[in-house]
Amino acid sequence: MNLTGIHFLMSYQCTHQCDHCFVWSSPRAGGTLPLERLTKVLDQAQELGTVRSIYFEGGEPFLFYPVLLEGIRQAKARGFETGVVTNCYWATEETDAALWLEPLRELEVGNVSLSSDTFHAGEVVDPRPGFAAEAAQRLGLDEFVITIDPPTVCTSHDGKGEPIVSGSVRFRGRAAVELVSDLPRRPWTEFNECPDEDFVDPGRVHVDGYGNVHLCQGLLLGNVEQVTLRELIGRYDPHTHPIIGPLIKGGPAELVRRYDIPHEDGYVDACHLCYQSRLALRKNFADELGPDQVYGQNERQTEC
Numbered sequence: 401m402n403l404t405g406i407h408f409l410m411s412y413q414c415t416h417q418c419d420h421c422f423v424w425s426s427p428r429a430g431g432t433l434p435l436e437r438l439t440k441v442l443d444q445a446q447e448l449g450t451v452r453s454i455y456f457e458g459g460e461p462f463l464f465y466p467v468l469l470e471g472i473r474q475a476k477a478r479g480f481e482t483g484v485v486t487n488c489y490w491a492t493e494e495t496d497a498a499l500w501l502e503p504l505r506e507l508e509v510g511n512v513s514l515s516s517d518t519f520h521a522g523e524v525v526d527p528r529p530g531f532a533a534e535a536a537q538r539l540g541l542d543e544f545v546i547t548i549d550p551p552t553v554c555t556s557h558d559g560k561g562e563p564i565v566s567g568s569v570r571f572r573g574r575a576a577v578e579l580v581s582d583l584p585r586r587p588w589t590e591f592n593e594c595p596d597e598d599f600v601d602p603g604r605v606h607v608d609g610y611g612n613v614h615l616c617q618g619l620l621l622g623n624v625e626q627v628t629l630r631e632l633i634g635r636y637d638p639h640t641h642p643i644i645g646p647l648i649k650g651g652p653a654e655l656v657r658r659y660d661i662p663h664e665d666g667y668v669d670a671c672h673l674c675y676q677s678r679l680a681l682r683k684n685f686a687d688e689l690g691p692d693q694v695y696g697q698n699e700r701q702t703e704c
């Protein structure tokens with residue numbers, strides 16, 4: 401495994417509770433990353449020698465602003481490229497937004513990604529991402545606005561003319577529960593590959609506040625409180641991993657076949673089938689599938 405990127409989930413806590421959230425973030429969620437653990441992971445990432453970039457995400461990382469700044473400072477000091485993803489809840493006016501962003505400019509953060517979509521704002525037009533973008537541009541920060549299109553139903557162009565779902569949502573986490581009810585489904589047997597992850601040679605992982613190292617949200621490589629990143633990578637064998645092995649062989653449909661998982665006839669996309677299958681397997685694979693937070697099973701986990 402040639403690991404080049406680490407994305408910190410600074411917390412599962414967020415100001416919002418979006419329907420499309422992969423990790424069930426909400427104002428009540430816990431799992432906040434302590435600075436000591438963050439520093440330990442940065443040290444281990446530096447020791448690996450392959451990691452180039454560190455991203456700070458969540459949940460909402462600006463809720464933990466001093467730790468976020470210190471994390472960026474420590475990552476820069478180790479020579480990593482850095483980036484931040486935020487929902488801009490703090491950007492109440494452009495002038496005020498600049499006050500929040502100025503320390504990031506001083507730290508020479510590499511990229512600031514700003515979420516702006518109806519999932520975050522609801523039906524009203526939220527001006528805050530715009531304020532944040534204007535302030536970031538004024539400060540000379542490299543900003544990027546992320547927009548997730550809500551799912552829409554259209555007709556397939558493969559000659560069958562079947563209803564299919566378009567949009568950029570992947571149906572895992574809360575999206576696999578909250579957004580699927582009125583959407584067309586395809587037979588579960590069609591989901592023969594994972595659309596997003598290269599499990600044979602993963603290039604980036606997410607590390608959450610509990611120390612879990614995720615290959616996809618809720619699909620774990622291990623925990624840095626028990627084993628170092630170097631050891632986790634060294635012992636990683638994707639083909640013998642009980643969840644990743646089947647995913648490589650035949651996608652989420654192979655998970656269903658391998659473990660004889662009770663299932664419905666159809667699912668909205670591969671992630672929908674994968675998420676529901678993994679949910680059913682959690683009791684058998686507690687070390688590989690977690691934490692509860694990512695499966696919407698315990699939004700009130702004890703803070704670290």
Ligand code: SF4
Nearest residue numbers: 594596616670671674
């Ligand atoms: S199919 Fe499963 S492993 Fe692949 S991206 Fe979707 S949820 Fe993740």
